[in-house]
Amino acid sequence: DAGVTQSPTHLIKTRGQQVTLRCSPISGHKSVSWYQQVLGQGPQFIFQYYEKEERGRGNFPDRFSARQFPNYSSELNVNALLLGDSALYLCASSLPFGVDDEQFFGPGTRLTVL
Amino acid sequence: AQSVTQLGSHVSVSEGALVLLRCNYSSSVPPYLFWYVQYPNQGLQLLLKYTSAATLVKGINGFEAEFKKSETSFHLTKPSAHMSDAAEYFCAVSDEGNNRLAFGKGNQVVVIP
Numbered sequence: 001d002a003g004v005t006q007s008p009t010h011l012i013k014t015r016g017q018q019v020t021l022r023c024s025p026i027s028g029h030k031s032v033s034w035y036q037q038v039l040g041q042g043p044q045f046i047f048q049y050y051e052k053e054e055r056g057r058g059n060f061p062d063r064f065s066a067r068q069f070p071n072y073s074s075e076l077n078v079n080a081l082l083l084g085d086s087a088l089y090l091c092a093s094s095l096p097f098g099v100d101d102e103q104f105f106g107p108g109t110r111l112t113v114l
Numbered sequence: 115a116q117s118v119t120q121l122g123s124h125v126s127v128s129e130g131a132l133v134l135l136r137c138n139y140s141s142s143v144p145p146y147l148f149w150y151v152q153y154p155n156q157g158l159q160l161l162l163k164y165t166s167a168a169t170l171v172k173g174i175n176g177f178e179a180e181f182k183k184s185e186t187s188f189h190l191t192k193p194s195a196h197m198s199d200a201a202e203y204f205c206a207v208s209d210e211g212n213n214r215l216a217f218g219k220g221n222q223v224v225v226i227p
Contacts, residue, residue, distance in 0.1 A: 004157070033214065040123070042204050042217030043158070056214050090157055094213060103213060105150075105157035 002026070004093050004106035012112045013081050021076045021109045025093030031055075032074040033103065034066060037088040049074055078111075086113045116141045116207045118188075120218035127199075128226045133177075133192040135221045137205030140186065147188040148206040148215065149179055158204065164188060175199070200225045 005024045013019050025032050031050040035043035048056035049068035068074045072093075078085055088110050092103040119138045127133050139145050146165050150158040162173025169181040175198075179190045188205060202222050206215040 031213070035215075035217075040219075042120075042206075042220050043215070045214050045216065048212070048214055056212060058214075092158075102160055102163075103215070105159070107155070107157045 004091055004104050006089075006091050006106040006109050008109060009107070010110045010112075012114065014114050015081055015083060017081050017113075018077065018079045019081060019111060021078075021089050021091075021111070023074045023076070023091030023093075023106060025072050025074070025091075026104055029093035029095055029104070030072055031094045032068055032072065033092045033094075034074070034076050035090040035092065036060075037090060037108070038084075039087070043090055046076070081113045083113050086111060116143075116145060116209060116216050118147075118205045118207050118216065118218040120205050120221055122221060123219065124222045124224065126224045126226055127195045129197060130194050133190070133195045133199060133223065135190040135203050135205075135223070137179075137188045137190065137218060138186050139188060139205075139207050141207060143209070146208045147179075147181065148208070149173065149177070149188075149190050150204045150206060150217075151175075152202045152204065152220075154201075161190070161203075195223075195225050197225050197227065199223060 033048040034046040037043040045058040047066040052068045063079045066076045088108040090108045091106045094103045148163045149161040164181045172178045204220045205218040
């Protein structure tokens with residue numbers, strides 16, 4: 001079975017641009033979460049979606065937005081990119097979002113902002 | 115807000131020696147605690163989790179962790195390090211029922227032959 005997939009693998013943007021990252025969850029998983037991992041730090045929670053509704057949001061500015069589609073895939077959008085947005089963006093999927101439901105992480109998208 | 119602390123970003127261990135990674139948590143409610151491993155250019159893989167059942171939790175690849183409420187700790191151990199254990203390890207905590215993880219800064223483990 002395919003795991004969580006993310007695209008693109010790598011991305012280079014310049015300050016002020018906009019970026020869209022994509023995530024396909026494991027088949028049958030209905031919850032998707034997004035995390036930002038800055039170099040040398042642990043991942044930070046950005047968004048959680050379940051059944052196409054936002055169920056949680058971390059401490060990130062409004063430049064960050066996301067959505068989940070009927071097929072449970074998800075997109076993360078970041079507007080007006082800053083140098084500090086350079087990071088590995090991880091997507092995780094799980095069945096519902098109960099704590100006993102293991103989150104499976106994708107390989108991430110490496111975003112570099114110049 | 116719930117949080118975890120991991121001290122010492124880099125940990126060197128000799129092959130065959132004990133691996134010990136420390137994690138202390140801060141939580142106002144009974145925590146749910148996790149250890150994840152991240153290999154280069156890969157996502158996170160769950161090693162083990164504590165969800166208020168047995169305090170000694172056994173995970174994959176020979177790792178285990180013990181939940182100690184009195185010490186607010188959830189340290190990860192492996193009796194004998196293998197070269198394949200070289201990776202970054204993250205401790206994480208979540209609120210019951212929402213599965214949103216708060217991670218520590220991680221420990222980069224280097225195994226010396």
